Amino acid sequence: MATTEIPLPALPEAHEERAGLVDYLITVDHKKIGVLYIFTAFAVFLFGGVLALLFRLELAQPGMQVMGQNTYNQLFTIHGTVMVLLFAAQVSTGLGNYLMPLQIGAADVAFPRLNAMSYWLYLFGTLVLLSSFFVAGGPAASGWTAYPPLSDSKYLQGTGMDLWIIGLALAGIAAIVGAVNLVTTIFRMRVPGMTMFRMPLFTWGILVNQLIILFAFPAITAALAMLFIDRNFGAAFFDPTRGGTPVLYQHLFWFFGHPEVYIVILPMFGIISEIVPVFSRKPLFGYRAMVFAFFGIAALSFGVWAHHMFTTDAIYLPFFSLLTMLIAVPTGIKIFNWIGTMWGGSISFTTPMLCAIAFIFVFLVGGITGVFLGSTPIDFQVNDTYYVVAHFHYVMVAALLFAMFGGFYFWFPKMTGRLLSERLGKWHFWLLFIGFNVTFFVQFNLGLEGMPRRIADYPIRSWGTYNTISTVGSFVMALGILVFLWNFFVSLRRGRPAGDDPWEGNSLEWVTTSPPPHHNFHEIPEIHSERPAFDHRHRTATEADAR
């Protein structure tokens, strides 16, 4: 069997492993930085989830029960901000950091120290934003989109909004720096034999996701800078009374904001494209079509920003309506290919596979309702109602959560050398799946009946039933998350040993040890296809038979 041997590096004395937190403070190892990203993003997710439970309690019945109007505004603002920008966009960076160099056979990322800096900037940005809970007036209350005039200094005084801007600016800089690093790594650090069109789909997802970050984040960083200058230095970019225009902010925000959806979801497509073939015991159907669908989605995502602004009367509707509907084509190709991969396969319904199937289902629901929203007459009717909330959560939240948890179950053995419990995994999956659909499916009805989003109270009593159901569902989801946490901590200590390749995976990370060594690989097999681990197993078995 031909392999490329990589001798153990001679570690200088200065590199002796340090214990615990100090090791993580000074690390430049992509795996440890990936773990830091994942843990921080997950902590942010838990925090944002608790905020959601609080305002779901408030909404369970008409009338004000749990909190005041302003507190409600602050909670849903911070919930949206941390979930979209500090959790969803970052957890994929964490997974990418850990897995992508392994998948392309690299020893680390291209700029390891810059990688560490990206993480620390992200962490400090998060802490700056969350510190706004401790300042006079509390955190921002403008909604996560922070449209002026809701976010300008006349309507929103205090430093909470400014901390929100600075925190996100830091996280934005971190994202841009990180994107330069990861794109360079994929372009420059692939092991011999790993051509672009032999890269695993997860790595493709990370590549396209980071390219979108590179082109989209500068727009939001500019918008935040302009908003900050408006608020603190007397400029009037967005103040119509002094010649500015609030719609300018919306353009800049959504030129970032819509691609952000794909920043979040494309790596998740990649995760699903890794899981489905492994548990269907078949190669991925339509590899190249999947890659081009990634790029189709990414390109179109930059042409649809103003479908969030249909009702402003400041845009050309047919252009954005048409491009919005076109996104369904490459997305449909992906769904078709996942089904094609499963078709006739020997499917095993492990927790990662259940998560992958649930992902396809919820993303389909979210995608179809998105096509409706792309039609301007329908959008004018349901704009800013709970229909949009439900659509958004199906596309972004459910799809992200199922793919992310699927990825956790799939790669936890590689990261720790132990398997997560399948029994607890199934409990977690079903609680999450049922809880999510109970929470959000009824919100389509609420939206069609006209319930506006971002309100702490509602005058129509009949909406109370749907809202109560939705609140119950959110607590079922929370229970599912608790089961996952239990599973995680128990399995980390007492989980079944996984071995190096517990699922008989396809991509290169399954060739190395679990967990991987500091320099990732002791030896790398020759790469002849997009399934190097499969080829390696097959070759090893053939050689063993021959002996």
Add this chain to the structure above:
Amino acid sequence: MTDEAAIMLRVSLFGFVSGIVYWFVSYEPLGTVALLLLGAGPGFAGLILVQERRRQGGGTESRGDTLRRLAGVPPLDPPGPEDKRDDDLGVLPLPTIWPFATSLGLAIMLTGLIYGLWLLVLGGGIAAYGTWGWLAAINRENRYGRIQAEPPATDPERGDR
């Protein structure tokens, strides 16, 4: 032309075409500029990659192969990676506190924009010290060496570089 360059040039083409179409259907300047910039950025990166490939002496691809690659049609015999340098293959820098310190400084400095000049100066000082330490660490490594994994041997079958 490499796959990487082809990807960048395709994104660039999309940016320019959609920017021009968008201008003539909307006459809306901001979106037009944003889309044209989407064309310019990746286009610039793509041209650098093309140029670099030529400098490495790899610019012998036929026009047909180039067109095939731009259209996304696979070449008859997929080439191995041509962009891998030996020194990319396992150079691991030592653990260091400086990225943490520099980031902390930058965070304090930006927060100083809210709370006043003193914080701005303090943060700027920490960031500058962190950057100095970072550069000094690189300098030290250049003098005393880094963790170096030996590059994998060339695969003779495929002729990979």
